[in-house]
Amino acid sequence: MLNKIIVAGFGGQGIIVGAKMLAVTLMRDGKEVTHFPSYGAEMRGGTCNCFVVTSDKPIASPMVKISDVAMIFNKPSKAKFEPNIKKGGIMILNKSLIDEDASRDDITTYYVDATNIADELGSAKCTNMVMFGAFAKATGLVSLESLIGALKYTFPKMKDELFELNKKALTAGYEKAFTK
Amino acid sequence: MARKTLYKKTSVLTDKIMHYCPGCAHSLTQKIIAELIEEMGLQKNTIFVAPVGCAVLLYDYIDCDTVEAAHGRAPAMATAIKRTRPDHFVVSYQGDGDLLSIGIAETIHAANRGENITVIFINNAIYGMTGGQMAPTTLIGQVTTTTQKGRNPETEGYPIRACELLNTLVAPYFIERVKLTSSADVIKAKKVLKKAFQNQLDGKGYSFVEVLAGCPTNWRMTPADANKWVDEKMTEFYPIKNFRDEGIVKEASKC
Amino acid sequence: MADNEKVLIKGNEAIAEAAVRAGCRGYFGYPITPQNEVPEYMSRRLPEVGGVFVQAESELASINMVYGATAAGVRAMTSSSSPGISLMQEGISYIAGAETPAVIMNMMRGGPGLGNIAPSQADYLQATKGGGHGDYNLIVFAPSTVQEIVDIVYNAFDVAFKYRNPVMILADGIMGQISEAVSMPPMRDPADIPDWALGNGKNRAVIKSLRLSPDDALAAHNKHLQEKLAKIRKEVVQSEEYKCDDADYVVVAYGTPARITKTVVDALREEGLKVGLFRPITIWPFPYDALKALSDRMSKNSSSKIFVAEMAQNQLEQDVRMAVEGKVAIDSFNRLGGVNFDEEDLFDFIKKSVK
Numbered sequence: 074m075l076n077k078i079i080v081a082g083f084g085g086q087g088i089i090v091g092a093k094m095l096a097v098t099l100m101r102d103g104k105e106v107t108h109f110p111s112y113g114a115e116m117r118g119g120t121c122n123c124f125v126v127t128s129d130k131p132i133a134s135p136m137v138k139i140s141d142v143a144m145i146f147n148k149p150s151k152a153k154f155e156p157n158i159k160k161g162g163i164m165i166l167n168k169s170l171i172d173e174d175a176s177r178d179d180i181t182t183y184y185v186d187a188t189n190i191a192d193e194l195g196s197a198k199c200t201n202m203v204m205f206g207a208f209a210k211a212t213g214l215v216s217l218e219s220l221i222g223a224l225k226y227t228f229p230k231m232k233d234e235l236f237e238l239n240k241k242a243l244t245a246g247y248e249k250a251f252t253k
Numbered sequence: 254m255a256r257k258t259l260y261k262k263t264s265v266l267t268d269k270i271m272h273y274c275p276g277c278a279h280s281l282t283q284k285i286i287a288e289l290i291e292e293m294g295l296q297k298n299t300i301f302v303a304p305v306g307c308a309v310l311l312y313d314y315i316d317c318d319t320v321e322a323a324h325g326r327a328p329a330m331a332t333a334i335k336r337t338r339p340d341h342f343v344v345s346y347q348g349d350g351d352l353l354s355i356g357i358a359e360t361i362h363a364a365n366r367g368e369n370i371t372v373i374f375i376n377n378a379i380y381g382m383t384g385g386q387m388a389p390t391t392l393i394g395q396v397t398t399t400t401q402k403g404r405n406p407e408t409e410g411y412p413i414r415a416c417e418l419l420n421t422l423v424a425p426y427f428i429e430r431v432k433l434t435s436s437a438d439v440i441k442a443k444k445v446l447k448k449a450f451q452n453q454l455d456g457k458g459y460s461f462v463e464v465l466a467g468c469p470t471n472w473r474m475t476p477a478d479a480n481k482w483v484d485e486k487m488t489e490f491y492p493i494k495n496f497r498d499e500g501i502v503k504e505a506s507k508c
Numbered sequence: 509m510a511d512n513e514k515v516l517i518k519g520n521e522a523i524a525e526a527a528v529r530a531g532c533r534g535y536f537g538y539p540i541t542p543q544n545e546v547p548e549y550m551s552r553r554l555p556e557v558g559g560v561f562v563q564a565e566s567e568l569a570s571i572n573m574v575y576g577a578t579a580a581g582v583r584a585m586t587s588s589s590s591p592g593i594s595l596m597q598e599g600i601s602y603i604a605g606a607e608t609p610a611v612i613m614n615m616m617r618g619g620p621g622l623g624n625i626a627p628s629q630a631d632y633l634q635a636t637k638g639g640g641h642g643d644y645n646l647i648v649f650a651p652s653t654v655q656e657i658v659d660i661v662y663n664a665f666d667v668a669f670k671y672r673n674p675v676m677i678l679a680d681g682i683m684g685q686i687s688e689a690v691s692m693p694p695m696r697d698p699a700d701i702p703d704w705a706l707g708n709g710k711n712r713a714v715i716k717s718l719r720l721s722p723d724d725a726l727a728a729h730n731k732h733l734q735e736k737l738a739k740i741r742k743e744v745v746q747s748e749e750y751k752c753d754d755a756d757y758v759v760v761a762y763g764t765p766a767r768i769t770k771t772v773v774d775a776l777r778e779e780g781l782k783v784g785l786f787r788p789i790t791i792w793p794f795p796y797d798a799l800k801a802l803s804d805r806m807s808k809n810s811s812s813k814i815f816v817a818e819m820a821q822n823q824l825e826q827d828v829r830m831a832v833e834g835k836v837a838i839d840s841f842n843r844l845g846g847v848n849f850d851e852e853d854l855f856d857f858i859k860k861s862v863k
Contacts, residue, residue, distance in 0.1 A: 093516070093687065096687060097516050100516050100689045105689070106688070106689060107687065108516065108518075108687035108688075109682065109686045109687070110685055133769075133771035134767050134771045134851055135682065136768065136851075138852065227516075300580065300706045302576070310718075312714045312716070316712065318706045318712060318713045318714070319713075319715070319716075320576065320580075320606070320706055320714075320715040320716070321606070321717060321718055322572065322575075322576075323572060323575075323598055323602045326569065326572035326575075326599070329564065329565075329568075329569040329573045329576065330573065330575055330576030332562065332576070333534060333536060333560075333562070333572075333573035333575075333576035333577040333580075334576045334579070334706065334707075336534070336560040336562065337560050337576075337580055337582040337584065338582065341580075341706075341707045358565050358568075358569070359565065359568075359572075362564075362565035
């Protein structure tokens with residue numbers, strides 16, 4: 074079972090909250106899950122990453138060194154986390170901000186033009202949702218429906234129009250992610 | 254011949270003999286407080302916060318619930334007690350080292366939050382319990398065991414005026430300085446303290462009363478001379494007046 | 509959030525919510541990373557239940573506010589991280605001396621000094637062996653999952669009030685940041701004001717730590733405190749053993765390192781090594797008896813070994829040595845300065861050590 078997930082980018086890209094939505098989805102699917110953000114003095118614009126670990130059994134370590142899945146939102150994160158993906162693992166790249174292909178051929182890489190898709194939908198702020206839609210497609214670990222189902226649960230104060238936007242972004246990510 | 258009772262010790266004071274030195278203002282201040290507590294019917298409802306310093310044994314003399322604070326932290330404790338038990342009457346009783354030196358942050362912040370408490374400040378310009386060292390309120394030129402040639406502003410800075418300092422804040426409701434050197438002063442001080450108590454009962458907010466106090470032992474004076482020193486020297490630097498009443502500044506601070 | 513429904517919640521927020529549900533109605537704190545979610549959560553949550561939140565002017569004020577509120581019989585707490593906890597030590601000593609039931613959370617970060625904000629366990633000795641002046645002990649719980657944080661915090665106020673002794677919850681910074689699914693216990697009404705407290709309405713209360721007279725008053729008070737602590741040692745101590753029954757090698761760890769160790773135990777067992785984990789849940793009182801019994805059994809095998817894995821330099825190890833009494837060899841695995849360790853590091857360390 075793919076169970077160690079790294080989500081990485083810079084602060085302000087919705088890394089932590091997006092990963093929280095994923096963790097809630099997994100929890101609601103009946104899985105054990107831990108969510109552990111990097112924390113530091115950085116705020117908006119700083120590097121930011123988050124570990125999500127999931128399993129059928131209670132999780133011992135919440136830390137991820139070698140990942141099964143790496144969701145990479147920006148270029149510096151690719152350099153940092155691509156080498157540590159497990160052989161046979163999955164990488165999901167935000168093509169809008171990363172103008173290079175995977176450097177490894179022993180992993181499966183999915184590409185999604187996340188920031189541009191989000192922009193076209195109405196707000197670059199939902200880049201993270203496009204990426205998590207792509208995650209559902211790439212890993213099969215969660216379904217698109219259960220991600221959408223977790224949205225309102227994770228963000229109970231979310232307004233209807235934002236919910237619709239995020240739902241569209243998740244769906245677009247699911248549909249538009251591709252491998253080369 | 255029928256006898257008429259003209260004076261009776263308030264039952265809020267215990268029968269324990271006070272350890273304060275002759276001429277010390279703590280005993281007189283605590284007597285006034287105890288009388289007020291009796292007169293205002295507050296005994297069962299009062300919580301005192303006792304400081305570190307000569308007044309640490311306050312609970313031996315005033316028969317009310319009391320908690321003993323760490324040095325300088327009385328306003329922080331009083332804040333928490335009043336906030337969590339708002340139906341109680343809470344008094345923070347502190348000396349100059351406690352209130353203005355080690356606890357100056359707690360003093361200012363409790364005042365600045367406008368806590369609905371009453372703070373009573375005994376200013377005798379010296380550290381009494383530890384044997385006469387310099388206090389933050391020690392006057393320029395005043396000899397103490399740590400300023401043996403007199404307080405020198407070049408090295409020890411200037412005395413701090415508590416009322417004036419707190420009067421720069423927005424939140425306090427009542428600030429007044431009193432002394433106890435004559436019967437008239439004592440009667441006046443009691444009225445001021447009563448007001449400070451009533452303010453809290455009425456939910457008005459932070460009330461601060463500074464009492465200029467003699468410390469004959471550490472000043473190396475007789476009680477009579479100490480009174481004279483309060484009247485002549487201390488009041489010169491620490492004027493007796495109301496600084497703020499009903500939240501209105503009466504006297505702009507000249508710190 | 510409804511009772512018993514699983515919710516995903518961050519460790520720091522779980523502390524706050526569990527405390528509120530345990531009847532905590534006073535929180536006093538000063539911001540410091542990595543525990544700021546506790547005061548932030550309390551600032552919005554406590555007013556909802558009629559509680560009091562005060563952002564204090566310093567940790568000195570925070571701990572003395574907790575002293576005030578607990579002296580008045582109210583369930584109250586503070587939280588901080590290492591440098592802030594150092595500032596609180598004077599107040600903690602007063603609280604222990606005056607016997608008020610304060611609950612204090614230390615979400616440890618790297619030191620000494622300002623250090624960094626990364627997870628650490630370097631306050632173990634401060635928490636368990638003193639910190640402040642005088643003969644006293646805190647009851648110290650060391651949770652290793654968010655659910656355990658919830659359970660421990662929920663219980664901490666009861667324990668503190670039962671013994672009139674301050675309780676500390678000691679966790680490394682990871683425990684505050686990690687989110688996990690937990691079941692929240694039901695909301696409890698705040699307990700009545702106890703008879704010893706200020707403003708109890710029954711008898712006069714004087715809460716103090718100064719004891720000048722008679723001459724032996726302080727000696728008598730210390731004797732009373734020690735008798736109480738002896739009782740706590742018996743009644744409160746808790747530990748967990750994971751795959752220790754047949755173990756030749758046992759790792760002693762608490763908090764996040766204990767979680768990581770569980771993974772390592774499983775991985776080493778797959779390689780045929782009989783490894784187990786001994787996890788103290790209370791670190792004061794330390795589970796000396798349980799670890800002694802385990803090490804006594806292990807000592808029959810002369811090649812057996814005990815490992816101490818901690819994000820500190822030989823702090824937990826001192827208690828382990830006292831329990832083991834030299835009967836089993838001890839090897840330490842230390843990570844300092846806010847550096848956490850990976851499963852792989854500990855795995856390799858143990859494999860190398862047992863060869």
